[in-house]
Amino acid sequence: MRRLYAILIAAGFVYMMLSFLGVVPGYGNIDLCSRVSSSFLLKDVSEQNAKNWLMAKGLETKSIEKVYGEKNKEDGCANVVTSIVVNYRSFDTLGEVTVLFTAALGVGLILGGTRRKKYGLLPNFVFRESTRILVPLIILFGAYIFVHGHLTPGGGFPGGTIIAAAALLLYLADEEFFLSKVSTGALEGSMGGLYVIAGLLGLAIGGYFLYNFLPTGRVGNLISSGIVPIVYTFIGLKVGAELSGLITDLHSEEG
Amino acid sequence: MAITLISILALSVAVYFISKLSWKVGAVINALAGAYLMIYLFTLKVGSSEVLGTLFGEKLLLTYTNASFYFSFVSMLVILAVMVFAIKWLDSQKYPSAFNMFLLMMTAASLGVFFAGDLLTLYIFWEIAVLSSMLIVPMGKKEARRAAIIYAVMSATGTYMYLYASFMIYSRYGNFNLAEVAKDLANDPSMPFKVTVYLLLAAAGIAKSGIFPLHTWLRIAHGNAPDAFSAVLSGQLVKLGSYVLMLVTAFFPTLKMFQGLELYSKIPSPNYFLLALGATSIIVGTLMAIKQDDMKMLIAFSSVANGGYILVGIATMDAIGFEGGILHVFNHALAAAIIFMAFASVVYRTHTTKISEMGGLIHKMPITFISYLFAIISLAGIPPMSGFISKWMIYQALVRKGMFVTAFIAFFGSIGSFLYVFRPLAGVFLGQLPKKYKDVKEVPAIMWIPMVTLVAISFIMGVWPFPILKPIEAMRADFAISPSVKIADASNWLVRGVTGSWNPVIVFNLFIIGFAIAYLLYTLFPKPKKVDLLAPHKEEGAPINIYTGGEYIYTPDLYQYNTKMYAGFERMYEKHPSWEKVLDMLCKFFHDLGQLVHGWFFRPSPSAYAFWTVMTLLIVFWVRW
Amino acid sequence: MMTLAIAIPLIAAFLAAIRKSWGYILYAIAAILNFILSLSLIGAVPSIHALGGWKPPFGINLVLDNASFYAILFINAIFLIVAVFPDIIGKYATVMLVLMAAVNGFVLTGDLFNSFVFMEIISAAAVIIASKRENYYSAFKYLIFAGIAGSLYLIAVIFVYTQTGSLNMAQAAYFSFSQKSLVAITTLFLIGLGVEAKLFPLNGWVMGVYGGNDLAPVILSTAVTFSAMYMMGRLMITIFGGGVLQVLYVLALITMLAGELAALYQKNLLKTLAYSSIGQAGLVLAVLSKGKEPFTSLAYFQLMNEVTAKLVLFLVAGYLVYKYTNLNGIFKSHKVLGTAFSIASFSLVGFPLFAGFQSKLRIIMEAFKGGDYLLPALLLLATLIELTYLIRWNVRLWFEDQVEEGEKGSWRHGFVAIALAIFLVVIFFFPNIYLAPASKMADAITSVSGYINIVTSGLGGM
Amino acid sequence: MVYWISIILMGIGIYGLLTQKNLFKQLISLAIIDTAVNVFIIAAGYVEGGKAPIYTKALPSFLKGAFVDPLPQALVLTAIVIGVGVLALGAALLVRVKEKHKNLDVENMKGVGE
Amino acid sequence: MTGVYKAIFNLAIAFFFVLTLEGIGRKITARVQRRIGPPWYQSFIDVFKALSKHPFSNGWIFDFGVLMALGGAIATAAIVPMGSTFWTPFPNTDNFFVIMYLFAVGALGMAMGMVGSGNPWASIGVTRALTQMLGYELPYLIVLASMMFYYKTASIHLLIEKQAGGWNLLVMPIGAIVAFISLLGMLGKKPFDIAIAPAEIASGPMVELSGKYLGLLHIMHVFSIFVEITLFVDVFLGGGNFWWFLLKFLIVWILAVLISSVLPRFRIEQMLKFYWGVPLGLAFLNAFFVLMGWTL
Structure with missing residues (x-):
C-alpha cells in the first residue's frame, strides 16, 4: 500500500517538474550571448557596460575573438x-x-x-x-x-x-x-x-x-x-x- | 490621575523588595497606599480627564465620572479592608512579598480600569489586573495551580473577544474614546455590526463577573486561592466584569442602538440575551451553592448568583432596576468580602475549609461569628441590612416590566440564598465543637477590625441608604436611563419604588422595638439555668453531664449535623448537567487536536517529512499552475 | 568593508581548526569584532561590494541596504550575546564561527547561487550544532530536510539563470518573468526557504533539533530564523514581487495554529518552546506575506520582539532542563532566571507592560484597517492557546513545591536573561527602538526599484 | 532529453526517500536527488555541438557556437562538493545513530520516543 | 403617634384573638376525631404555664436566637394593616416585600437559635423548615407579583381600597387558590408540618425549648399566624371594617384547621414536588392571564 502511494507521489512530482520544464529553453539550443557566460568566454567583462546589461538591453556580441596565447587579458586562464x-x-x-x-x-x-x-x-x-x-x-x-x-x-x-x-x-x-x-x-x-x-x-x-x-x-x-x-x-x-x-x-x- | 496610578504601580514593585526584608512592613505600606487611594478618590473632581500617554498614535484618556467614583469607592473599601486584614494574616502564607506586590499592582490596575476613558486604556489596565491576580491565585492550596490556569484562560477568552470588538470599532469609527463611540454606535445603520460588537464587548464582562457560560473558574479559583485574596477576588475583581457590563448595556445607548429589536416589554433582544444569561447564572449559582461542602466554593457560587443579580438588574433597562443592580454591586462586594475574611480567619485558626470537619466555633470565635451573621443577613437580602434594598429595587423593576419568569428566578435565588447561607452558619459556627479545635482562639484584633468596620458600613447603609444612593442617582442621571423617577427620597426617609415605597428607618425602629419587647418579656419570667453543651455542672458539686434532652453522650462529635444538610433537596437535582464537564471536554478537544497535529505532521520518520515536502510542493503547484 | 563581516569569522574558524584549544577565545574576538564592524557600517548603508572587482551581473556582489544592515546588526548582536556563554558553546566554537560567517554572507549576498551556497553552509553547521548532546537522529532528520530543500532551491536558481541569463538578484528583480515561469520559480523557492523558515508541513525537524539540546535553540531559533525571514522577505517580495504570497499567507496561518496546538500537547519544556517558536514564525510569515508596507514593518517588529523573548526563554530553559530532571518549582531557587523567564513569556503572549503587546496589537489594528477579519481572529486564538501553555509552565515552575534541591545558578545566565527581560519592558515604553529599524528594513524590502537603484548606482564606481 | 533523465532520477530519489525503511538507504536516495539536480544543471548549460570551454592550441579563439556554457559547470562543481559534504555528515551521523539506537530501521529503533 | 397606638392594638388583637382561635382549632380537630377536646382557653393556660417554669439555656446564641425570632415576629405583626386603611399603623411603609422579608428575620433568628442548642433534631428540623420555605414561598410570590403588576401597587392598604369593586378572590380565583395552599404551608399546619413533625424528629426545632422559651416561641408562632392570615385576608378577601375582618379571619382559620386535621404529613421531596407542580403551574397561569388582562 505504501509503495503505491509513493509511486503515485513520485509520478506527480515528475509530472510537475516536466510541466515546469516548459519554462526552461529547449535542450541544447541556448543563445549564449543572452547569458553572462559569453563575456566570461570572451574575457572582456570589464569592458561590458554593466548598467544596460543589468537592464538586459545592450548585449554587444563579437563573432570571433582570438583568446589563446594573448598577452595580459583580463583573466589569464585557458580553462x-x-x-x-x-x-x-x-x-x-x-x-x-x-x-x-x-x-x-x-x-x-x-x-x-x-x-x-x-x-x-x-x-x-x-x-x-x-x-x-x-x-x-x-x-x-x-x-x-x-x-x-x-x-x-x-x-x-x-x-x-x-x-x-x-x-x-x-x-x-x-x-x-x-x-x-x-x-x-x-x-x-x-x-x-x-x-x-x-x-x-x-x-x-x-x-x-x-x-x-x-x-x-x-x-x-x-x-x-x-x-x-x-x-x-x-x-x-x-x-x-x-x-x-x-x-x-x-x-x-x-x- | 495618571501620575497616581503609575506611581502606585511603581510602588508595587518597590513593595516587593521592601517586603523581601520584612513582609510586615510591606503589608503596612500596602495598607497606607490603600488608604491614600481611598482619600484620593474623594479629592478628585468628577468629570476631570487626563491623557495617560499615546499608543499607536491614539491618545489614552483617563476620565473620572460618577461611575468611576462609585466603583472605585466600592473596590477601595474592599481592598483596604483586606490589606489591613492581611497585615497579620500573611504570616500563614508562603509568598508574602509576592502577595503584597501583586495585590497593590492589581489595585492600581482596577482603579485604572474604572478611570479608563477609552477602550484601549481599559484593555491595558484590565490585562494588568488579570495578570497580577492570576499570579496570586496559585499561591493557595494544591489545586490552586490548575485554578490559576483556568482563571487565566477564561478571562483571556473574554478579554480577547473584547479586544477584537474594540478594534472592529476602531477600524469603523477611527477612535477608541467611549463617549464618541457611544454616539457613533447610536446612529450606526448596520444592525449585525452593532449586535456583534455589543456581545463581544460584553463577553469580557461575562467572563470576569462569572456569568453563566464562563463561570466555572469562580468555583475553582475562589475555592483554592489564598483566603484573604478570595475576598478581593470575589468582592472586587468580579466588579470589574460588572463595570464593563454596565458600560456596554447602560453607557452605550442600547435602546437607540437596537431600535427594531424590542423583544419583550421594551427590552432589546441582545440585552434580553444577557438578562437570560444572568438569570441562568442565578439558578446555577444557587443550586450549586446549596450542594457544596467546601465553604469557600459555596460562597464562590453565591458570587456567581449575585453576579447574575447585578446583570439582571442592569439589563432590565429600567431606572429602578439599574439602580438596584448597581447598589447590589456595593452590597455583594461588602458581604462577600466580610464572609471571605471570616472564612479566612476560620481557616487561619483551623486550617481546613470543609464544613463537615468543623462545628461549634461560635464559642471560640464570637466576633467572627457576629460579622459572618450580619454579612449573610445582607447577602440573603433580609430587611435591616443593605442587601434587601438592592434586591427590593430589582424586584420592583421586574414587576413593573411584568417579567414573571425572571421574577420567579430572582425569588428562587433569594430564598435559595437563605438555604446556602445558613449551611456554613450551622455547619461551621453552631453545634458541637470537635475536640481538635478545643484550643482555637479568636483571631487577633488587626484581623477582625476590618470585618467589623465593613459590617458597620453595610449596616448603616441598610438603615440609612441615602449616602450610597446619591452617587448611584448621579450615575443614573449621567446615563439618562429611561423613566427618570426620583427613587431615593432622603427628605422624608423614603425609598420610592414602582409599587409603592418603604421607609428603612421605621422598619429598623420597629425591629428594635420588637426586640426590646421580646427582651422585656424575657427578663420578666424566671432566669434560665445555663447548661453547657457537654461540660459537667461544676456548681452542683457532683458531675452531672447533662446533655440537652437529658441524654448522656459519649461521642459528641457524631452529633454535629453538618454533612449533607439539604439531602432531601439535593436528591431532586442529583443528575444535573454540569457545565464544567462541557468545558473540560472542550479543553480535551484542543489537547487531542495538538496530539493529532504532533502525531501526523511531526512524526519521527524522515520519509514522513519527505512525504509532506513533496505534498506541499504538489498542492502549491496544483493551486497555482 | 562589509566583506570583513564574513572574512573575520572565516579566518578565525580556520585558525581554530589549527589549534582546537583556542576555539572559544577566537569565537569571542570574532563576535566582538563583527559586532563593532556591523555598527561602523552604518555610514556606508546604501552601497554594494563587487567581489573580485567584477561588475554585478557578472561577478558576485554584496548588497548593504537598510534591510541587510539591520539584519546583520541584529544577528551579530545575537552572536555576541551567545559569546557570553562558554559552557553552552563548549567544543562547538569553530562551528559557531562558520555559522556566523555563513549567516552574515546569506544576508549580505546579492547573488542567487551564492545564497544557495551559504544556505547549505548554514544547514551543515546547524546539523552539527543540532547533534550536540547525542541528538544524532534529529540532526539526521534535519539533514534530510535541508538536503531536499537545498536541491529544490538549486533547481529554482538554475531556472532563474536560464531565464535572466545571470545569477544576480537585481537582474532577476528587474527581469519580467512570464506567468508560468514565475509560478515555477516562486513555488520551488518557497519550499526551499520554507524549511528554514519553519513553514507548516516542512517544520517536522524543529521539535527534534530545538528540543534536543541547549545550544541549538539559542542560536538557531534566533539568528538563523532571522536570516531566513529576511531572505523570505527579500526573495518573495523584492525579487519575485509577491508571486506566491497568498499561498504563503494560508500556509503561515496553518503553521501558527499547528505550532501552538502541538505546543499545548508537549510535556518537556524545551519541546514546548520549540513548538511555540513554530507558532511565532507562522505569525511573522503570515504578516510578512501581506507584502504591503504597514504589514512588512510590523512583521519585522514582531520578529525582533519574538527573537529577543525566545533568546531569553531558550537560555533559561536550556540551562534548567539540563541541570535538573524534575522542574517543579525550580524558580524558587533561581529567582532571577524565573523573573526573566516570566517577563519573556508574558511578552510573547502580549500582556501590556511588555514588548509583545505593542507589536501584536498593531498587527491587529492594521489587519482591521486592511479589512482582513480572519488574521486577528486566528491571531487571538493562537495567543489564547499560547497563553494556556505558557501560564501552565510559569505556574508549574514557580508555584509547584520543589522536588529537587536547587544549586547556585550561574551569574552569566542570570545577568543576560534579566538584562534582555528589562530590555523587553523598555521596548514597551519606547517601541521605536525596534519599530524604526523594522520600518526601515520593510521599506528597503518592499521597494524593488530602490534595490535595483542601489545595485546600479553602486556600479558608478567601476 | 537529458532533462528527462534528471527528472526521472529525481523521481526515483523521492520514491526511495518515501519507501525506504533503512536510514542509510534514505541518505543514498538523497544523494541520488543531488546527482539528479547536478545533471539538470549541466543539461541547462549544454549548447548543441559545443565543446568544453577550454582554450587550447587547437581551439584558440571564441566562435559563436563553439563552446558549451561554462557557468553551469562552475556551479555544478560547487554543487557536487556540497553533495559530498552533506553525504559525509549524514554518514557520520548514521554511525552514531546505529551506535545509539542499535539499528537503522525506522520502525524499530530503540529509544526513539515521541 | 397614632401609628404606635394602632401597632400596640394590633399586637393585642393578635395575641388574644389568635390564641382563642387556636383553642377553637383544637376543639374542631377533636370534634373531627370524635372526642370532646380541651376547653377553648386551653392555649392561654399552656402559654402562661410555660412562661412561669424554670427553663434550661444552651448559651447566649440560644437566647439571642429566640429573642430575634420574637422581635421579628412582633415587628412584622406591628406593620401589617388589619383589614382597612384606618387600621394601618404605618401607611407608607407596608410594602408587601418588606413584610415578607421582615418575616424572614424572625425565621432566621429562630433557626439560628435552635441550631445553637446543639441538638441534631433541631438542626434537621430547621433545614426542613428552610426547604419547606423554598417550596411554598415561590408560588405565593409569583401570584403576589402578578397582582402587583395588575394593581400597580404593593402596599397592602392600597390593595384593600382597590378591591372595593370585587374581592381579589373573584378577580383572580386561581391566584387565590394558590395563595391559600401556600398559606397552609406557611402556617405549618398538618399536611405541611414537616419541620415540626412530632413523630419523626421530636417536634423539630422546639426540642430544646423548655419553660419560658417554649412560651415565647408559642407567642411568636401566634404572631406569625396572625400576620399570615391577615395578609391573605387583606389581599384576597378585601379586608372590610374591623368586625368583618375578624369574621373573615375566623372563616379562613377554621377552613385551614379543618383541612389540616384530615390530611397526613408530606415527605420533604413530596412537599417540594407538590408545591413546584400544581401551585407553581397555576401561579404562572394566573400571571399569564394577568399579563393578557383577562381577569374577571
Whole structure:
C-alpha cells in the first residue's frame, strides 16, 4: 500500500517538474550571448557596460575573438570554467571550501576518536606491496591536477580528492596506518587561512575582496592568470587534507 | 490621575523588595497606599480627564465620572479592608512579598480600569489586573495551580473577544474614546455590526463577573486561592466584569442602538440575551451553592448568583432596576468580602475549609461569628441590612416590566440564598465543637477590625441608604436611563419604588422595638439555668453531664449535623448537567487536536517529512499552475 | 568593508581548526569584532561590494541596504550575546564561527547561487550544532530536510539563470518573468526557504533539533530564523514581487495554529518552546506575506520582539532542563532566571507592560484597517492557546513545591536573561527602538526599484 | 532529453526517500536527488555541438557556437562538493545513530520516543 | 403617634384573638376525631404555664436566637394593616416585600437559635423548615407579583381600597387558590408540618425549648399566624371594617384547621414536588392571564 502511494507521489512530482520544464529553453539550443557566460568566454567583462546589461538591453556580441596565447587579458586562464570558479565567482568557491571545512569539522566532532579501529582483516600481499609503489605516483598525479587547474580540466577539488584517495589506499593497505588529526587539521586550517588572506590582500591592494592583483600573463602558459594557480594549490592541499582527515575520523574510535 | 496610578504601580514593585526584608512592613505600606487611594478618590473632581500617554498614535484618556467614583469607592473599601486584614494574616502564607506586590499592582490596575476613558486604556489596565491576580491565585492550596490556569484562560477568552470588538470599532469609527463611540454606535445603520460588537464587548464582562457560560473558574479559583485574596477576588475583581457590563448595556445607548429589536416589554433582544444569561447564572449559582461542602466554593457560587443579580438588574433597562443592580454591586462586594475574611480567619485558626470537619466555633470565635451573621443577613437580602434594598429595587423593576419568569428566578435565588447561607452558619459556627479545635482562639484584633468596620458600613447603609444612593442617582442621571423617577427620597426617609415605597428607618425602629419587647418579656419570667453543651455542672458539686434532652453522650462529635444538610433537596437535582464537564471536554478537544497535529505532521520518520515536502510542493503547484 | 563581516569569522574558524584549544577565545574576538564592524557600517548603508572587482551581473556582489544592515546588526548582536556563554558553546566554537560567517554572507549576498551556497553552509553547521548532546537522529532528520530543500532551491536558481541569463538578484528583480515561469520559480523557492523558515508541513525537524539540546535553540531559533525571514522577505517580495504570497499567507496561518496546538500537547519544556517558536514564525510569515508596507514593518517588529523573548526563554530553559530532571518549582531557587523567564513569556503572549503587546496589537489594528477579519481572529486564538501553555509552565515552575534541591545558578545566565527581560519592558515604553529599524528594513524590502537603484548606482564606481 | 533523465532520477530519489525503511538507504536516495539536480544543471548549460570551454592550441579563439556554457559547470562543481559534504555528515551521523539506537530501521529503533 | 397606638392594638388583637382561635382549632380537630377536646382557653393556660417554669439555656446564641425570632415576629405583626386603611399603623411603609422579608428575620433568628442548642433534631428540623420555605414561598410570590403588576401597587392598604369593586378572590380565583395552599404551608399546619413533625424528629426545632422559651416561641408562632392570615385576608378577601375582618379571619382559620386535621404529613421531596407542580403551574397561569388582562 505504501509503495503505491509513493509511486503515485513520485509520478506527480515528475509530472510537475516536466510541466515546469516548459519554462526552461529547449535542450541544447541556448543563445549564449543572452547569458553572462559569453563575456566570461570572451574575457572582456570589464569592458561590458554593466548598467544596460543589468537592464538586459545592450548585449554587444563579437563573432570571433582570438583568446589563446594573448598577452595580459583580463583573466589569464585557458580553462574558462576555472576562471569562473576562482576568479570571476571566487566567493562561491570560498563558500564551497567552508562547506567542506564544516563537513570535515562536523565529522571530526561527531566521530572524533584517537585510536585506529581495527577490523582484523589482513589485506593480501599483492595489495600491500603495490600500494607502496602506487601511493607516490597518485600523490604526484593529484598535485599535477591542481597545479594545472587553469589549463587543463579539473582543479583544486579533483586534485585534492585524488590525494585523499592515496590516503584511503594507505588506510586499506595497512592496519597500523593512522594519520594524526593534528597534522591534517593544521594543514587544512593554514591552507584555508591563506586563501582568505589572499582575498584580503586583494581587498587591500585592489580595493575589492578576492581581487586578482597579480599580472595575468599569457593565456595558456603555466605561470599565467595571477593568483588563480596559487589559490587552486591552496584549495587542492586543503581538500586533500580535509578528506584524508575525514577518512581518518571514519576509521577511528574512542581513545 | 495618571501620575497616581503609575506611581502606585511603581510602588508595587518597590513593595516587593521592601517586603523581601520584612513582609510586615510591606503589608503596612500596602495598607497606607490603600488608604491614600481611598482619600484620593474623594479629592478628585468628577468629570476631570487626563491623557495617560499615546499608543499607536491614539491618545489614552483617563476620565473620572460618577461611575468611576462609585466603583472605585466600592473596590477601595474592599481592598483596604483586606490589606489591613492581611497585615497579620500573611504570616500563614508562603509568598508574602509576592502577595503584597501583586495585590497593590492589581489595585492600581482596577482603579485604572474604572478611570479608563477609552477602550484601549481599559484593555491595558484590565490585562494588568488579570495578570497580577492570576499570579496570586496559585499561591493557595494544591489545586490552586490548575485554578490559576483556568482563571487565566477564561478571562483571556473574554478579554480577547473584547479586544477584537474594540478594534472592529476602531477600524469603523477611527477612535477608541467611549463617549464618541457611544454616539457613533447610536446612529450606526448596520444592525449585525452593532449586535456583534455589543456581545463581544460584553463577553469580557461575562467572563470576569462569572456569568453563566464562563463561570466555572469562580468555583475553582475562589475555592483554592489564598483566603484573604478570595475576598478581593470575589468582592472586587468580579466588579470589574460588572463595570464593563454596565458600560456596554447602560453607557452605550442600547435602546437607540437596537431600535427594531424590542423583544419583550421594551427590552432589546441582545440585552434580553444577557438578562437570560444572568438569570441562568442565578439558578446555577444557587443550586450549586446549596450542594457544596467546601465553604469557600459555596460562597464562590453565591458570587456567581449575585453576579447574575447585578446583570439582571442592569439589563432590565429600567431606572429602578439599574439602580438596584448597581447598589447590589456595593452590597455583594461588602458581604462577600466580610464572609471571605471570616472564612479566612476560620481557616487561619483551623486550617481546613470543609464544613463537615468543623462545628461549634461560635464559642471560640464570637466576633467572627457576629460579622459572618450580619454579612449573610445582607447577602440573603433580609430587611435591616443593605442587601434587601438592592434586591427590593430589582424586584420592583421586574414587576413593573411584568417579567414573571425572571421574577420567579430572582425569588428562587433569594430564598435559595437563605438555604446556602445558613449551611456554613450551622455547619461551621453552631453545634458541637470537635475536640481538635478545643484550643482555637479568636483571631487577633488587626484581623477582625476590618470585618467589623465593613459590617458597620453595610449596616448603616441598610438603615440609612441615602449616602450610597446619591452617587448611584448621579450615575443614573449621567446615563439618562429611561423613566427618570426620583427613587431615593432622603427628605422624608423614603425609598420610592414602582409599587409603592418603604421607609428603612421605621422598619429598623420597629425591629428594635420588637426586640426590646421580646427582651422585656424575657427578663420578666424566671432566669434560665445555663447548661453547657457537654461540660459537667461544676456548681452542683457532683458531675452531672447533662446533655440537652437529658441524654448522656459519649461521642459528641457524631452529633454535629453538618454533612449533607439539604439531602432531601439535593436528591431532586442529583443528575444535573454540569457545565464544567462541557468545558473540560472542550479543553480535551484542543489537547487531542495538538496530539493529532504532533502525531501526523511531526512524526519521527524522515520519509514522513519527505512525504509532506513533496505534498506541499504538489498542492502549491496544483493551486497555482 | 562589509566583506570583513564574513572574512573575520572565516579566518578565525580556520585558525581554530589549527589549534582546537583556542576555539572559544577566537569565537569571542570574532563576535566582538563583527559586532563593532556591523555598527561602523552604518555610514556606508546604501552601497554594494563587487567581489573580485567584477561588475554585478557578472561577478558576485554584496548588497548593504537598510534591510541587510539591520539584519546583520541584529544577528551579530545575537552572536555576541551567545559569546557570553562558554559552557553552552563548549567544543562547538569553530562551528559557531562558520555559522556566523555563513549567516552574515546569506544576508549580505546579492547573488542567487551564492545564497544557495551559504544556505547549505548554514544547514551543515546547524546539523552539527543540532547533534550536540547525542541528538544524532534529529540532526539526521534535519539533514534530510535541508538536503531536499537545498536541491529544490538549486533547481529554482538554475531556472532563474536560464531565464535572466545571470545569477544576480537585481537582474532577476528587474527581469519580467512570464506567468508560468514565475509560478515555477516562486513555488520551488518557497519550499526551499520554507524549511528554514519553519513553514507548516516542512517544520517536522524543529521539535527534534530545538528540543534536543541547549545550544541549538539559542542560536538557531534566533539568528538563523532571522536570516531566513529576511531572505523570505527579500526573495518573495523584492525579487519575485509577491508571486506566491497568498499561498504563503494560508500556509503561515496553518503553521501558527499547528505550532501552538502541538505546543499545548508537549510535556518537556524545551519541546514546548520549540513548538511555540513554530507558532511565532507562522505569525511573522503570515504578516510578512501581506507584502504591503504597514504589514512588512510590523512583521519585522514582531520578529525582533519574538527573537529577543525566545533568546531569553531558550537560555533559561536550556540551562534548567539540563541541570535538573524534575522542574517543579525550580524558580524558587533561581529567582532571577524565573523573573526573566516570566517577563519573556508574558511578552510573547502580549500582556501590556511588555514588548509583545505593542507589536501584536498593531498587527491587529492594521489587519482591521486592511479589512482582513480572519488574521486577528486566528491571531487571538493562537495567543489564547499560547497563553494556556505558557501560564501552565510559569505556574508549574514557580508555584509547584520543589522536588529537587536547587544549586547556585550561574551569574552569566542570570545577568543576560534579566538584562534582555528589562530590555523587553523598555521596548514597551519606547517601541521605536525596534519599530524604526523594522520600518526601515520593510521599506528597503518592499521597494524593488530602490534595490535595483542601489545595485546600479553602486556600479558608478567601476 | 537529458532533462528527462534528471527528472526521472529525481523521481526515483523521492520514491526511495518515501519507501525506504533503512536510514542509510534514505541518505543514498538523497544523494541520488543531488546527482539528479547536478545533471539538470549541466543539461541547462549544454549548447548543441559545443565543446568544453577550454582554450587550447587547437581551439584558440571564441566562435559563436563553439563552446558549451561554462557557468553551469562552475556551479555544478560547487554543487557536487556540497553533495559530498552533506553525504559525509549524514554518514557520520548514521554511525552514531546505529551506535545509539542499535539499528537503522525506522520502525524499530530503540529509544526513539515521541 | 397614632401609628404606635394602632401597632400596640394590633399586637393585642393578635395575641388574644389568635390564641382563642387556636383553642377553637383544637376543639374542631377533636370534634373531627370524635372526642370532646380541651376547653377553648386551653392555649392561654399552656402559654402562661410555660412562661412561669424554670427553663434550661444552651448559651447566649440560644437566647439571642429566640429573642430575634420574637422581635421579628412582633415587628412584622406591628406593620401589617388589619383589614382597612384606618387600621394601618404605618401607611407608607407596608410594602408587601418588606413584610415578607421582615418575616424572614424572625425565621432566621429562630433557626439560628435552635441550631445553637446543639441538638441534631433541631438542626434537621430547621433545614426542613428552610426547604419547606423554598417550596411554598415561590408560588405565593409569583401570584403576589402578578397582582402587583395588575394593581400597580404593593402596599397592602392600597390593595384593600382597590378591591372595593370585587374581592381579589373573584378577580383572580386561581391566584387565590394558590395563595391559600401556600398559606397552609406557611402556617405549618398538618399536611405541611414537616419541620415540626412530632413523630419523626421530636417536634423539630422546639426540642430544646423548655419553660419560658417554649412560651415565647408559642407567642411568636401566634404572631406569625396572625400576620399570615391577615395578609391573605387583606389581599384576597378585601379586608372590610374591623368586625368583618375578624369574621373573615375566623372563616379562613377554621377552613385551614379543618383541612389540616384530615390530611397526613408530606415527605420533604413530596412537599417540594407538590408545591413546584400544581401551585407553581397555576401561579404562572394566573400571571399569564394577568399579563393578557383577562381577569374577571
